[in-house]
Amino acid sequence: MSATAVMDTGFEVSDVTGQKVLAVSDVPTDATIAELVRGLIGRMRLPPSDTAGRPLTYHARSDREGRHLLGSERVADAVWPGDRVVLQPNVDAGSVPCACAIAW
DSSP: OOOOOBOSSOEEEEETTSSOEEEEOOOBTTOBHHHHHHHHHHHTTOOSBOTTSOBOOEEEEETTTTEEEOTTSBHHHHOOTTOEEEEEEOOOOOOOOOOOOOOO
16 A cells, blocks of 8 residues: 655645635645645635626635646645645636617
């Protein structure tokens, strides 16, 4: 039976407001950012949908690098000990029908 290697030092994850902060440690080194985000949404009690009932998709952003982390990146490669990762909901601008009439 093989043991899964884990990151031995932790980092912080917060929601976009900074009001919900979670210390994270013992993440498997082969885990992806997408797997990390999926696992943290429930633990942090983040809303699964917006106020209109549309499902939310969350992305991870590295405070240290100031960039969004790709879901396919390995946590061990993208996140350093002591980092802060922010979970941001994806905001899709909805299409609004034009209320104006064009007169020719």
